[in-house]
Amino acid sequence: RKEVExxxxxxxxPEGATVAFNCTYSNSASQSFFWYRQDCRKEPKLxxxxxxxxxEDGRFTAQLNRASQYISLLIRDSKLSDSATYLCVVRGPxxxxxxxxxxxxxxxxxxxx
Amino acid sequence: xxxxxxxxxxxxxxVGSPLSLECTVEGTSNPNLYWYRQAxxxxxQLLFYSVGIGQISSEVPQNLSASRPQDRQFILSSKKxxxxxxxxxxxxxxxxxxxxxxxxxxxxxxxxx
Numbered sequence: 001r002k003e004v005e006x007x008x009x010x011x012x013x014p015e016g017a018t019v020a021f022n023c024t025y026s027n028s029a030s031q032s033f034f035w036y037r038q039d040c041r042k043e044p045k046l047x048x049x050x051x052x053x054x055x056e057d058g059r060f061t062a063q064l065n066r067a068s069q070y071i072s073l074l075i076r077d078s079k080l081s082d083s084a085t086y087l088c089v090v091r092g093p094x095x096x097x098x099x100x101x102x103x104x105x106x107x108x109x110x111x112x113x
Numbered sequence: 114x115x116x117x118x119x120x121x122x123x124x125x126x127x128v129g130s131p132l133s134l135e136c137t138v139e140g141t142s143n144p145n146l147y148w149y150r151q152a153x154x155x156x157x158q159l160l161f162y163s164v165g166i167g168q169i170s171s172e173v174p175q176n177l178s179a180s181r182p183q184d185r186q187f188i189l190s191s192k193k194x195x196x197x198x199x200x201x202x203x204x205x206x207x208x209x210x211x212x213x214x215x216x217x218x219x220x221x222x223x224x225x226x
Contacts, residue, residue, distance in 0.1 A: 034214060034215075041201075041222070042219075042220070043203055043217040043218060043219055043220045044157070044203070044217050045217070046214050046215070046216070049214065087156075087157070089215070091213075100159065100162070101159075101207075101215055103149075103156050103157040104156060105155065105156035106156060
């Protein structure tokens with residue numbers, strides 16, 4: 001089983017649609033969680049952190065379910081500019097050298113007019 | 114504010130030639146530094162990380178090496194490139210701790226011919 005697993009997609013949705021991505025992680029001791037966005041041939045950029053209580057930033061909502069070991073990202077009212085690859089990122093438990101991030105393979109979203 | 118820069122942005126190298134990618138971070142002290150590689154259509158693979166000057170940890174065996182000669186400088190090198198070294202190389206930094214987020218440079222796209 002991969003440490004962080006995502007459906008690669010692509011998810012093809014019309015403008016204005018609501019779309020949700022899930023991501024599962026294998027290490028129950030993982031400490032923190034993030035969603036990153038990566039545009040084609042660009043570097044990943046932090047979209048939002050994921051908190052235990054869930055958090056919302058405009059049209060984006062992130063949820064964490066520790067019992068089932070998954071995080072989710074919900075995008076409401078999709079825009080053409082939301083087209084990108086969304087990376088699920090999990091920070092593992094601390095060890096002597098630090099606490100490492102593991103990236104999922106990404107979910108590609110394509111928003112159509 | 115903190116910034117991260119890496120260069121060169123694009124390079125085409127013949128098999129067997131050397132490689133040097135550089136990365137610098139400004140506006141912070143004692144960051145954790147990372148080199149990732151992203152092959153076409155694949156997720157991010159952690160190559161090296163460093164928690165301090167002269168401290169390098171390698172995540173995967175390969176013909177690449179990394180060095181940290183100064184607190185905010187991270188260098189990725191190879192003496193002889195292989196075709197399989199082609200990819201998108203990303204430098205990143207984070208602050209230590211359990212919840213630190215990762216911030217990426219613009220990336221260096223390497224094609225080995």
